[in-house]
Amino acid sequence: MSIEVKNINKRFGNFVALENVNVSIPTGQLTALLGPSGGGKTTLLRIIAGLESADSGSVEIEGTDATQLPVQKRNVGFVFQHYAAFKHMSVAKNIAFGLEIRKRPKDEIKDRVAELLELVHLEQFGHRLPSQLSGGQRQRMALARALAVEPSVLLLDEPFGALDAKVRKELRDWLRRLHDEVHVTTVFVTHDQEEALEVSDEIVVINEGRVEQVGSPDTLYDSPANDFVMSFLGPTTILDGTLYRPHDIDVFTHPGIEGSIPARIVRELRVGFEVRLTVELLDADHEEVTVTVTRAHQRSLGLSDGIDVWLSPTHAAAAVPVP
Amino acid sequence: MSTPVQEGRTGLSRPTLLNHNLTVSTGIGLGISMLWFSLLVLIPLSAVIAAAAAGGWTEFWRTITNEQTAAAIKLTVFSAVGVTVVNVVAGTMIAWVLVRDRFPGKGLLELIIDIPFALPTIVAGLVLLSLYGVDSPLGLNFANTGKSVFLAFLFVTLPFVVRMVQPVLEELDEDVEEAAASLGANRFTIFRRIILPSLAPAIAAGAALSFARAVGEYGSLVLLSGNLPFKSEVTSVRILSAIENDNRAGAASIATLLLVISLAVIIVLDLVQRKVARRG
Numbered sequence: 001m002s003i004e005v006k007n008i009n010k011r012f013g014n015f016v017a018l019e020n021v022n023v024s025i026p027t028g029q030l031t032a033l034l035g036p037s038g039g040g041k042t043t044l045l046r047i048i049a050g051l052e053s054a055d056s057g058s059v060e061i062e063g064t065d066a067t068q069l070p071v072q073k074r075n076v077g078f079v080f081q082h083y084a085a086f087k088h089m090s091v092a093k094n095i096a097f098g099l100e101i102r103k104r105p106k107d108e109i110k111d112r113v114a115e116l117l118e119l120v121h122l123e124q125f126g127h128r129l130p131s132q133l134s135g136g137q138r139q140r141m142a143l144a145r146a147l148a149v150e151p152s153v154l155l156l157d158e159p160f161g162a163l164d165a166k167v168r169k170e171l172r173d174w175l176r177r178l179h180d181e182v183h184v185t186t187v188f189v190t191h192d193q194e195e196a197l198e199v200s201d202e203i204v205v206i207n208e209g210r211v212e213q214v215g216s217p218d219t220l221y222d223s224p225a226n227d228f229v230m231s232f233l234g235p236t237t238i239l240d241g242t243l244y245r246p247h248d249i250d251v252f253t254h255p256g257i258e259g260s261i262p263a264r265i266v267r268e269l270r271v272g273f274e275v276r277l278t279v280e281l282l283d284a285d286h287e288e289v290t291v292t293v294t295r296a297h298q299r300s301l302g303l304s305d306g307i308d309v310w311l312s313p314t315h316a317a318a319a320v321p322v323p
Numbered sequence: 324m325s326t327p328v329q330e331g332r333t334g335l336s337r338p339t340l341l342n343h344n345l346t347v348s349t350g351i352g353l354g355i356s357m358l359w360f361s362l363l364v365l366i367p368l369s370a371v372i373a374a375a376a377a378g379g380w381t382e383f384w385r386t387i388t389n390e391q392t393a394a395a396i397k398l399t400v401f402s403a404v405g406v407t408v409v410n411v412v413a414g415t416m417i418a419w420v421l422v423r424d425r426f427p428g429k430g431l432l433e434l435i436i437d438i439p440f441a442l443p444t445i446v447a448g449l450v451l452l453s454l455y456g457v458d459s460p461l462g463l464n465f466a467n468t469g470k471s472v473f474l475a476f477l478f479v480t481l482p483f484v485v486r487m488v489q490p491v492l493e494e495l496d497e498d499v500e501e502a503a504a505s506l507g508a509n510r511f512t513i514f515r516r517i518i519l520p521s522l523a524p525a526i527a528a529g530a531a532l533s534f535a536r537a538v539g540e541y542g543s544l545v546l547l548s549g550n551l552p553f554k555s556e557v558t559s560v561r562i563l564s565a566i567e568n569d570n571r572a573g574a575a576s577i578a579t580l581l582l583v584i585s586l587a588v589i590i591v592l593d594l595v596q597r598k599v600a601r602r603g
Contacts, residue, residue: 049505071504071505072507078501086502088600097516146506149506
C-alpha cells in the first residue's frame, strides 16, 4: 500500500470535517475520493499532502510515517482546482520550479522540462506565460509541474472542476491515458460520480467526514454498501421499500411475471436515447416510481401516458433496502 | 462562415496608422484629460523649468552648488532615500501583518496607519515637536538636528507602501504558495520567488510616492528641525527663503533639480521592479 491513512480526525471549530477515517491507497493506481461538497474529501487530500494537519491519527506514505513531516519533505505532487500557476513565470519556468529548488544541474532541468512539455502536449508553449494559456492547458502545465519532481504520490484536488464540460471530458480521458504511461500512485478528489467511475481504478466514497465504502467502480456500482453510495453513484428510485436504479426495473404491458407490481404511466420524458417514465403504483399510497427505458424499447412496447403496466426489478439488480 | 472572416481580414489589413478609430466619446474623454493634465501639471512644470533656464546653465549650476543649498539638497535626498528604504521593508511587513495575521486591535491599527495621511502636516510637526523636541517626555531630543528631518519624513510617508501593498497581498492566492511548498520550497524561497515578484510593482509604487513626498516635505519638519543651515535645513525651506529674497530663478533651479531627482528615482524604481517581477 502506498498511502496508509489511520484514524484521522479533523475538526474546524465545531465542524467535524473527518471522523475516524481509515483508508489504504494502493501503489500505482488511480484512486478517486468521491463525495458531496463539504464531505471532507479535500480535507483528507490536504492532510495526506501535509497542507493541513490532522487533530489525531497518522499518515504513512510509501512505508514511512509522514504524519509529522512538513509538505516540503513529503515528496508529493499536488494539483489545485484553480491551477495555482506561478503567474510571473513562463510555462517552462513553472515546470522547472521544483527541480530548481532541488538544485539539479541546469542541463538536466532543461531536458526534463522538455520531456514534460512533450508529455503534457505543451511543446509549443514553453516560453508563454500561464495567462496566455487556456484553462485546460494551464491544468496540464500544473500537472507537469507536479510530476517534474518525480513525486511518490500525485494528489489532485478537483483537477477538472474549473473547466467546461467538453474540456473536462477530454482531460479526464487524457489523465487516464497519462496514468497508464506514468504509473505514479494518484489520488484525485471529485464530486462527479461519472468522472470517478470512468477514470479510477478504485473509489473511496466519503460523506460527512466518514468513509462510506471503498472498492472498484464495478463493486460500488453493482453492490453499493448502503443507500447513500447507491444514490450518489447514479439515479435511484424506490420500489416496494427497496432502492433500485431506474434502468434496473423491467416494464411489462401484461401481468406475466409473478410478483410484478401493477402501475400506470403518468409522465414520460425523452432525453436523447433514453426515456424516463414516471409510473404511479396502483396501490393505496399511489407512490411514484421512475423507470428508464431505451427509446427503442419504449416504441416496441408502445409505452406512453395513461397506459397500465406491470413493474418488476431485473434479475441481479443492484438493490439496497430503504432505511 | 468564411465570408465574415475574410471581411475581418480586409478590415485588419487597412492602414491602421492613419486611422486612429477614436469614437466621439473617447475623443472627448482624451481631450478633457489632456487639457486637465496640461493645465495642472505640464504648464506649471514647464514654467518652473523655463524660469530655471532663464539664467542660463552657469546660473543654474551656481545656484545648486551654493554650499548652503548643496547641503540642504544632500540632507533632503539622503534622508528621503533612507526613509524610502525603511518604508519598503517596514511597510511591506506591516501590510503582511495586516493581511495575513489575526490579532486583537487589528481594526484599530488599520485606522491608525492612515493618520499620517489624514493629519494636517503642521499638526504632525507639532506632534513631533512635543514628542521629540527639547522637552521630550521620552527623553529623546532630536530638535535642530538632521535626525529630525529623517523622523518627520518617516512619519508622513509611513502609509504609502502599506496601502499600496495591502490590496495586492489580499488578492494573492494562497494555493500558489501551497503549490510552491509542495514542490519543496521553504518559506523564504516562497517569499522571494513567488510573493515578492507579485508585490514588486506595488512596493515600487509605494516607494516612489514616499520618496516624492519626502523630498517635498515642509510642514511636518519646520518646527522640529529648526531649519539650521548646513545642519537641518531642507530644500523646501531653501526654496522658500530664495522666494523671500526675491530670487525666483534660484528657487526654480532648486525645484528643477528636485524634479529631475524624483524622476530619476521613479525610473530607477520602475527598472528594479521590472527586474524583480520577471525574476523568480
